[in-house]
Structures are given as C-alpha cells and as structure tokens.
Amino acid sequence: MSDGTAAAPTHAVRRRSATRRRLRRVDAKVSPYLYVAPFFILFGVFGIFPLLYTAWVSLTDRNLLASDSNFIGLDNYTALMHDEYFWHAVVNTLGIWVLSTIPQLVLALVIAHVLNRSLHVRTFFRMGILLPQVTSLVAVALIFTQLFGYRYGLVNYVLNQVGIENVNWEAGRLSSWFALSTMVTWRWVGYNALLYLAAMQSIPDELYEASAVDGARTWRQFIHVTVPMLRPTIIFTVIISTIGGLQLFTEPFLFQPVQSGSTGGSARQYQTVAMYLYEKAFGGTQFDFGYAAAIAWCLFLFIAFISFINYLLVRRIRSADV
C-alpha cells in the first residue's frame, strides 16, 4: 500500500506522513469491526438474546400480570406434553403444512418447466405468477376468507354449478385445512417456480442435447434431467416452506368469522402451534408467558432439527456430485 505522499521529503512532511501511516494502520485494524458491529449488536439485542432468553422464561411460571416469577424447572414442558390442545395444534399445523407444501412445490416445478422455454412476453408471465407474493398475508387471508364463505362465497357458488351443496369450509377440520392450504399455495407457488426456473437455467444445455439425441421427449427430459439436477434447490425450498409452514399464523388467525381470540375455530379445528402460543401469551386474559415460551422453544427445536437435516442432505448431495 502506497502512501501517496511522494513529494519532497522535508522534515514536516515526513512527520505528517508518519502520523498518517499510524492512523492508516489503526483504520485498517479497527474499521472492519466497526462495520460489522451494528449488525451484531442490533441482531444480538433484538434477535438472538430474546430467542435464547425464551429458554429461560420457559423454565419459570412468568406471567405478565404477576410481579415476580419462580423457577419451576421443566414443569411447563411436562404440562405441555399432556396438553391435549397443544397436540391438537401440532396435528393441525402438520396437516396444513403437508396439504400446502406438496401441491405447491409440484405445481411450482411444472410451472418453472413451462416457463423455461423461449416465450414471448416472458417478463410479463414471470411478473404475473409473482404477483401473489406481493400481497400481504393479511390481505390473502381476508380475500380468501370471503371467497370461501359459507353462504355467499364464490367457491361454493362454483361448486353449486356442478351440483355440489354448499360446503361450510370454516367449520370442518379437513375442509378448513384445505382452504388454508389454498391460501398458502396461492401466495407461494409463483415464488418457488421462479427459484426453480433460475436453477433450471443454470443446467448445462449439453445435458438436454445429449438426452434429445437419445430421443427423449420434453416430459421425459423433465423427469430424467431437470428434476435430478434441481435436487439441491428442491431441498432448499422444502426447508423454507417447512420453516414458514410450521409458524403459520396469519391465515388461520384471520379465518375465524369474528376475530374472537386465536382458538382457530369453535372446535380448534384449525388452530396452529403459533396460534396456541399467541393464545397463551397475548390472547384473552391468560398472559401465561412461561408456558407460551415453552411452546416457542419446542417449535424452535423442531425447526432447528429440520434445518440441521437440510444441512446434512445438502452436504451429501454436494459430495456426491464431486
């Protein structure tokens, strides 16, 4: 690194350049830490610390309304394991997750495959399928709640035309899961399709040419070339939708006819784990922070576990490629 002071070496200039050199050394040593510090400080205070502190709160009987709290060990977890509502919410969450993730990703693959051709107005179609992603969760929930309405909903009207009686989507367990999965799928399918499309475009043309020489038609190429090459991206999207799906909250929260807390229907038919957490901590009058923290921590461990599996899978695929 040159100093840029190549002028006549008078005494004063030399002294000034020495000071500058020292400043420069301090600059090189300290600056990097100053630049990454805002991220780590803010993220630590508002991200990591609360998350870790959740583990501690979950070991207490902390309640917003009580002035002090006591350490109660694993009592919250023991109660949780015997909590019928909790397990009910777990089943609901997993059910909605499966019903939304699988069709969503399969459909996204097909859409990406179709988009991966020479198309006119390509950008127009890409923007079109991404449009739902711009729509807020609240908007999605409210619009679809209206569409899935029992008496005046458009979905039931269409079903009437083919001779099916009105379905009370909100009231049934499976039917409400279906309605909620539709919302999730609608919002995310285009986004995932674009991720797949990006990955497809990085598949070398030679692979297709080789299989075309072998006489493979479009859809066979799709199964035998495209899908295997997309495996890392597919795993990635599965994980992303899993992390999102397990924390599902807004759609079921606003699906209730009258926003009367977060029970997820009169029989808790679509209450998710995140809603149960909300109900215990902020919904109604319970403010049972210790118990809610235990729910949050269970959810966190489950998500961390799944992410770890993702890491292993991706690493195995990488090493298999080499």
Place this chain on the structure above:
Amino acid sequence: MSVLPYRVRTPGRGRRRGPSYHRAGPLTYLFLLVLLLFSVFPLYWSFVVASHDNSALGAYPPVLTPGGNFRDNVHRLFNAGIVNVDFAKALVNSAIVASIVTVSVVFFSALAGFAFAKLRFRGRKLLFVLVIATLIVPVQLGVIPLYIQMIHFGWINHLQAVIAPFLVSAFGVFLMRQYIAGGVPNELIDAARVDGCHTWRVFWHVILPAVRPIAAVLGLLTFMNTWNDFFWPLIVLTPHNPTVQVAVSTLSGAQYVPDYSLILTGTFVSILPLLVVFLVLGKQIVGGIMKGAVKG
C-alpha cells in the same frame, strides 16, 4: 457451512437461456394464461367487492364486475366515526416504519457486506458463518422476551417497537457480501487506496455506488416485508396506533356480521402501494429473486 444450495450470481456473468429447442406452442400459452388468471383473480375480486355495496354480495349469480361504490367505501374507510380504526394514520405509520427499516437494512448490510468481502480481520470467517447460521434461525419465536423488553423500554404501542428489531437483516448482509465479493473488483479498491482514501471513504465513494443494483432489490424486498408484517405489530401495537396490516385486521373484527365491502376496501387500499411499486419495478424484483435473492 452452507445453507443455500446455490450461489448468488454476480454481475457480469451472463444469464444462461433455457434450451432453445423447447419452443412454446399455443397450449403453453393457454396454460400460462389460466395460471395468470388464478394469480390475478383474488386481487381483482377484492376490488370487485370493494366497489359494491355489502348487500351486492348476496346476489345470485354473483356479480363479477366492479360497481360504482368504491369512492363511497373509501370515504367510509377513512371516516373515523364509522370505522373503529384510524386508517390514514395507519398508512402513514406503515410508510414511516417501512422507510426507516429499508434505509437501515440496506445501509448496514452494505457496510457489513463490504467488511466481510473486502477487508481482512481476525475472526472474519467465524463471524460470517454466524451470519449464515442466523439466516435460518426463526427469531420470530423470541416474541415473549422481546415483548418483555419492549415493556422495559416503554415502547409498547410506539412505532419504535416495530422498527428497532428489524433494523438489520442477516439475509441482507449475506446478499451484499456475495455481491461485493464477486462484483466489485479489487483493483478499484486498491486504486482508491493509492489515492489516499481511508476505509470509510472507500466504502462511501467506491462501494456504495457499485452496489446500487442489488441495493435496489434488497430495498424493495425489505420494504415489502416490512409493509406486510403482521405477527409482531399485532402483538406490540394497538388499533390506536396501528400499522396498516393491524388496521386492516381490526376492520374484520369490527362487527358481528362482517361488512365485507368495507373490509376488502381496506385490504385493497393496503395492497395498492405495493401493487404500484410492483408494476413499475416488477422486472427488477423478478430478476433479484432469480439471482438468489431468496427467503423474501
């Protein structure tokens, strides 16, 4: 440790095209048009409902075209005497929150991304691994201590409560680092140093201008996510000082029999700003997502 199975593409590298012999036939276009219809219809429908009187919803067969009541419904929406929430204030609040968060995320991400990509310091690798690890940590689950924190700060029902936790983003740092590492040549930085620039001036005069394209994408995604956020604002804010999402959700809980024309007017107004942004800059957003701007 790598979480993302593919790399963020850096500028300068050309985008590959799909196999050119997959020419699209009429069936392809038909399929895509149907798809587009499903994509757009719910949004169109929200406008149809928002432009009618609530009684029109009971019509059989249902009306599928916009009516003439939109202005009237908007009037009702912004009339605090009729609606249980100050909708204008909600819009202003959301604009403030989303703007501050966006500027902050872009700036701090570029700063940290620069340090990780181009500066040498002890612990750089370890710290960057930490950033990546936090990418997949669902920090939303820390809501309970975060809420307790907000009580201590006295921030409940204040906008700081929905701004402060989102001022930085691990995803932003990751994106910026990848972009700067691949897209800003070392020669450019060395040249600036030869000219006597210290690190800060290198950042200000070389890095910031160079990251403008990715900063636009990151900024747009951040603005959208912040504008659309619901879970946390619902917890710390009240209908007296809401963001737009909290306000819209409050509409739906207002009466025992929901007034859908009013609810969906609010919904439509709440998505309108992002819709406009999307129509203008959608191409960049699509490009950003496809370049690896994942995890929106």
